[in-house]
Amino acid sequence: MSSTEAQHGDEIVRVENVVKDFRSGFGLRKKRVLHGISFSVRQGEIFGFVGPNGAGKTTTLKILMGLIRSSGGSASILGHDVRETAFRKHIGFLPENPSFYDFLTGREILTFYAKLSGVSGSQRAERVATLLKWVGLTQAADSRLRTYSKGMLQRVGIAQALVHEPSVVFLDEPMSGLDPIGRVEIRDLILRLRAEGKTVFMNTHILPDVEMVCDRVAIIVQGCIRYQGDTQELLVEGERETELVAAGLSAHSVVDLEERFAARLRGLGDRIELRFAEKNTDEMIRAVLDSGGRVVSVAPQRASLESLFLSAVENAEAPESGSALTGMGEVE
Amino acid sequence: MIAARRILAIAMNTWREAVRNKLLYTLLFFALLLIAVSVFVATLSYVERERILQDIGIAAIRLFGVAIAVFVGVGLIHREVDRRTVYTILSKPLSRTEFLIGKYVGLVFTVWMQMGVMIVAFAGVSLAMDAPLGAVHAAAFALTGVELALMVAVATLFSAFTTPMLASYFSVGVWVVGHLTRNLRDLGAASDSGAVAAITAAIHRVLPDLEAFNLSTEAAHGLAVTASDVLLPVAYGAGYAVILLVIATLIFERRDFR
Numbered sequence: 001m002s003s004t005e006a007q008h009g010d011e012i013v014r015v016e017n018v019v020k021d022f023r024s025g026f027g028l029r030k031k032r033v034l035h036g037i038s039f040s041v042r043q044g045e046i047f048g049f050v051g052p053n054g055a056g057k058t059t060t061l062k063i064l065m066g067l068i069r070s071s072g073g074s075a076s077i078l079g080h081d082v083r084e085t086a087f088r089k090h091i092g093f094l095p096e097n098p099s100f101y102d103f104l105t106g107r108e109i110l111t112f113y114a115k116l117s118g119v120s121g122s123q124r125a126e127r128v129a130t131l132l133k134w135v136g137l138t139q140a141a142d143s144r145l146r147t148y149s150k151g152m153l154q155r156v157g158i159a160q161a162l163v164h165e166p167s168v169v170f171l172d173e174p175m176s177g178l179d180p181i182g183r184v185e186i187r188d189l190i191l192r193l194r195a196e197g198k199t200v201f202m203n204t205h206i207l208p209d210v211e212m213v214c215d216r217v218a219i220i221v222q223g224c225i226r227y228q229g230d231t232q233e234l235l236v237e238g239e240r241e242t243e244l245v246a247a248g249l250s251a252h253s254v255v256d257l258e259e260r261f262a263a264r265l266r267g268l269g270d271r272i273e274l275r276f277a278e279k280n281t282d283e284m285i286r287a288v289l290d291s292g293g294r295v296v297s298v299a300p301q302r303a304s305l306e307s308l309f310l311s312a313v314e315n316a317e318a319p320e321s322g323s324a325l326t327g328m329g330e331v332e
Numbered sequence: 333m334i335a336a337r338r339i340l341a342i343a344m345n346t347w348r349e350a351v352r353n354k355l356l357y358t359l360l361f362f363a364l365l366l367i368a369v370s371v372f373v374a375t376l377s378y379v380e381r382e383r384i385l386q387d388i389g390i391a392a393i394r395l396f397g398v399a400i401a402v403f404v405g406v407g408l409i410h411r412e413v414d415r416r417t418v419y420t421i422l423s424k425p426l427s428r429t430e431f432l433i434g435k436y437v438g439l440v441f442t443v444w445m446q447m448g449v450m451i452v453a454f455a456g457v458s459l460a461m462d463a464p465l466g467a468v469h470a471a472a473f474a475l476t477g478v479e480l481a482l483m484v485a486v487a488t489l490f491s492a493f494t495t496p497m498l499a500s501y502f503s504v505g506v507w508v509v510g511h512l513t514r515n516l517r518d519l520g521a522a523s524d525s526g527a528v529a530a531i532t533a534a535i536h537r538v539l540p541d542l543e544a545f546n547l548s549t550e551a552a553h554g555l556a557v558t559a560s561d562v563l564l565p566v567a568y569g570a571g572y573a574v575i576l577l578v579i580a581t582l583i584f585e586r587r588d589f590r
Contacts, residue, residue: 022588022590059590062588062589062590065419065422065423066422066423067418067419067422067423067588067589068588068589068590069586069588085425085426085427086425087425088423088424088425088426089424089425091423092423093419093420093423095416095419095420095423097416098416098419098420099415099416099417099419100417100420101345101349101417103348103349103352104345104348112341112345113420113424115337115338115341116338116341116342116421116424116425116426117424117425118425157420160420161420164424170423
């Protein structure tokens with residue numbers, strides 16, 4: 001990558017005020033699915049793009065991949081407008097639930113993608129063999145793809161995204177439909193890509209994975225970016241909670257504590273687990289003891305990405321807009 | 333040069349997909365069967381056995397050639413979008429135009445290859461029945477090849493924006509009307525109404541004149557053809573196909589793959 005390719009310092013992906021309207025009903029009806037979103041991805045990081053189903057994650061990724069044209073705003077990768085094609089030799093893409101020509105074998109499909117990506121003939125066979133070994137498909141390399149399981153197709157998808165040694169990799173729901181072992185393998189692979197200096201953009205709704213691997217995260221809800229920033233900072237900024245386990249409380253006392261401290265309850269046999277805001281810890285302990293109960297344990301809880309995510313979804317409101325298009329509603 | 337390599341990669345893959353498609357072999361089987369039956373039909377006649385033999389043979393090659401061009405061609409782009417294989421391909425350094433041209437070239441190559449098999453069968457039965465084979469036959473088959481390439485372009489155009497079902501209706505419609513536009517123009521010219529003459533002439537100009545590629549009568553009767561009888565239709569067919577592919581590309585470039 002030349003210095004001119006990264007126009008904005010170390011920003012590898014730059015999305016500015018991107019809007020997308022989908023037309024339906026002979027083009028008379030418009031539905032706005034992206035409301036001027038902006039974010040950037042820095043070199044060498046794993047960026048998590050998180051949101052519930054239908055939030056606009058895949059639409060955004062398709063705009064970046066040139067599969068969908070944005071209705072407004074700009075998007076660039078490595079300093080190039082996403083509508084260009086030549087720079088794509090530097091990027092790899094794994095779509096959600098990837099689909100391939102099932103009449104080809106694993107080796108044939110990777111050779112085909114290597115050709116399209118400009119891998120030279122002298123390096124092609126070796127590169128394909130390396131990738132097949134890397135994703136654990138050497139044994140099945142000469143079987144037709146129609147005989148592959150979902151997990152094996154996901155591995156083919158990863159191999160084709162990496163066959164030309166891209167510097168930026170885009171993954172759409174890479175853990176989707178995988179068993180726990182498959183998820184761990186993909187997670188390790190993503191971390192390995194970062195260790196090799198590659199930039200990884202990951203669309204996902206599996207939050208524990210995001211917490212574990214992503215350096216930065218953006219949360220998109222209803223086509224708007226709600227949070228964006230360093231994953232650890234987001235978690236620190238989030239409201240801290242305390243988990244208290246108590247015993248010997250009457251049903252009446254439990255209801256009273258739940259209401260007074262806006263606590264969340266979970267029954268643990270003859271004990272009860274209460275989760276509440278950290279600032280109320282001292283008062284809660286006193287209240288439990290005053291109610292004749294016994295404090296079994298008290299543990300501080302770090303805010304999880306899940307709680308931030310749920311908070312973002314709950315707080316999501318249709319954006320105010322001067323245009324006729326608002327929220328997710330349809331307009332004539 | 334690099335673009336040519338990418339187009340070739342798509343074309344080779346399209347050819348590989350087509351030759352692994354059972355529909356293609358079914359159509360080829362019936363074409364070869366019809367050519368074989370032409371021998372039987374010809375032996376029933378006391379006169380012009382060779383002409384009947386070659387009439388049926390050439391008709392079989394044209395008919396089944398068009399069937400392959402249309403029924404494989406109409407799903408060419410739609411299948412890629414429907415199966416989502418287009419997602420990974422277009423994320424590579426490949427333009428949509430290169431992709432579409434590659435698909436087109438691959439299918440034309442496949443159709444021509446199938447036509448070659450049918451021509452070999454035709455030549456075999458002609459030699460077995462002592463029917464003449466000459467330059468006029470080569471010219472007739474060359475123009476049939478151009479017509480099929482044009483029909484693949486028609487099918488590709490419709491495939492770029494509609495479903496295979498509608499695309500097949502439209503493509504077959506263009507093929508049928510394309511063989512009638514010349515007669516339509518002549519009928520319009522003979523009418524008393526200037527407006528009718530103008531309309532039929534316009535239809536003839538806009539829709540492909542597929543009769544321009546029909547030398548089957550000349551071939552069956554062993555009539556002489558001139559260089560211009562072949563070269564002009566070749567230029568016409570190539571120009572028409574290019575226009576259709578440009579339109580298909582413009583439509584395909586604007587599509588959102590949701």
